[in-house]
Amino acid sequence: SFHKSRRRITIISCHLVDHIPFQFYGNATSSVTFTITMSPPAKKLKTSTSQPETIVSTSIMDEATVAAGPEVPVTKEQMNQMLRTLRNSETVDQAVDAMKALYEDINTNEKDKNRCEAAAKLIVELEGVGTIHAAMKDWNAQSEEFSRFALGSFIQLTLVEKTTKTLTRLGAIKTILVTAKKHKDDFLMRANTVALLCIISGTDNNETTEDVAIDACTDLVLESMKKWPKKVSMQRSGCGYFYRISTVDNMKAKLRAKGICSVLSNVIDIFLDSDDDEEKEACKWAKEAHYKYAVK
DSSP states (O other), X not given: OOOTTEEEEEEEEEEEOOOSTTOOOOEEEEEEEEEEEOSSOOOOEEEOOSSSOEEEEEEOOOGGGOSSSOSSOOOHHHHHHHHHHHHTOOSHHHHHHHHHHHHHHHOOOSTTHHHHHHHHHHHHHTTHHHHHHHHHHHHTTTOHHHHHHHXXXXXXXXXXXXXXXXXXXXXXXXXXXXXXXXXXXXXXXHHHHHHHHHHHTTSGGGTTTGGGOSHHHHHHXXXXXXXXXXXXXXXXXXXXXXXXXXXXXXXXXHHHHXXXXXXXXXXXXXXXXXXXXXXXXXXXXXXHHHHHHHOO
C-alpha cells in the first residue's frame, strides 16, 4: 500500500576504486535506500558522509520497495520491460523513475555483485546503452536527478566489455558533455563526468582514448579540476585522464599551452603532505601525469 508520509532517500556518491597502477580509475557508485517520515515533502539536500561528496534526493515510493533491491537476478523479459518503460516515458517523473530503477539494478555492491553484473550484461545485450543515451538527450535538461542516474548507469555499464566503444559510437560523449555543462555547478555531475571520461580513455585496449582526447573534453576536465581543487575524487580522475591521453599525437604540446602543468602542480601542492590514503593516491597520479607533460 502507498503511504503519503513515506519518502525514499537515495544516496548517490562518486567513489573511485583502485585496481592496478594506471588502471585504477574504474568507477563505481553506491546506493543506499531507507524510509523516513517527513512533512512537508523534502527538498534536495546535501549531506556529509565518509565519501568525498554525497547528494541526497527524495522521491515518493511504494512501501513495498523499501528492501535494498531484489534478491534474485532480473530476467531478460523484466529488463526488456524496464527499458521499454524508459523509452515510453512521457513525463520527466516517469523518466526519472524508470532511470532510477535501471540504475539500482546495476549499482554494484558486494552483497549483490553477481546480480548487478548480470543485469548490466542484459542491458548491453538488449541495446540498452542506446536506450539510456536517447533518454539522456531527451531529459537531461529537465532533471538533474535523471542525469545523475544516467551518468551513474553509464559508469556501471563500462564494467561490461566493449561498452565504452558503444558509447563513443553512439555519440554519447557529446551528450555527456552537454549534460555536464547544463548542470555546471553540480559537483557530483561533474565528478562523475570526469570519472567517466577517465574510464573511457583507458579501457577496451585504449581503443577509445582518442575519442575523449578532443578539446571539448580536455577543456571540461581542466575547468572542473580548477573549480574543485580540493575534491580528491575530482583531482584523481582528472589526473588519470590526462595521464592516459598524453599518448595521443600532439596532445602534450596542446595541453602545455592550456596550462596543464600548472593544474597538475597545484594538485601536488594541495595533497603533498596529506596523511589521507586517497589524497596520497591523487598526489601520486598528479606527479606521474606531470612528468608526462613536463618532459618535452
